[in-house]
C-alpha cells in the first residue's frame with residue numbers, strides 16, 4: 777500500500793501491472809473513491825498536486841521538508857487542550873500538519889557528512 781500518493785504516484789505504481797493505464801483513468805478513479813469516502817484527501821505536495829490518503833480515520837501529518845514524504849501522526853488529541861489554552865480557547869477543528877526532517881533524511885545527512 778502506498779499510504780499517501782498523488783495520481784501520478786499511483787499511475788507509476790499501477791503501470792507495472794497495467795501498462796495501458798492512463799492518468800485520466802486514475803484521476804477519475806481516485807475522485808470517485810474520495811467521494812465515496814473509501815480514500816481520504818491528504819495535504820497537497822509542494823508543487824501543489826493533490827495527494828490521497830489510504831488512512832480514512834482522522835489523523836495528523838508530519839511532512840518532511842527535504843524529501844516531501846508524509847507520515848501519519850496522532851498528536852491533536854494529546855495537545856489540543858494545551859493549544860487551545862494558548863489560543864483564547866478557540867475551537868480547533870482541522871487536523872495538524874507538522875513540518876520537519878524525517879528520520880530517513882536525518883540518517884542520509886549524517887552519512888554524507
Ligand SMILES: [Zn+2]
Nearest residue numbers: 840843878881
Ligand atoms: Zn525526508
Ligand SMILES: [Zn+2]
Nearest residue numbers: 818829831848
Ligand atoms: Zn495520512
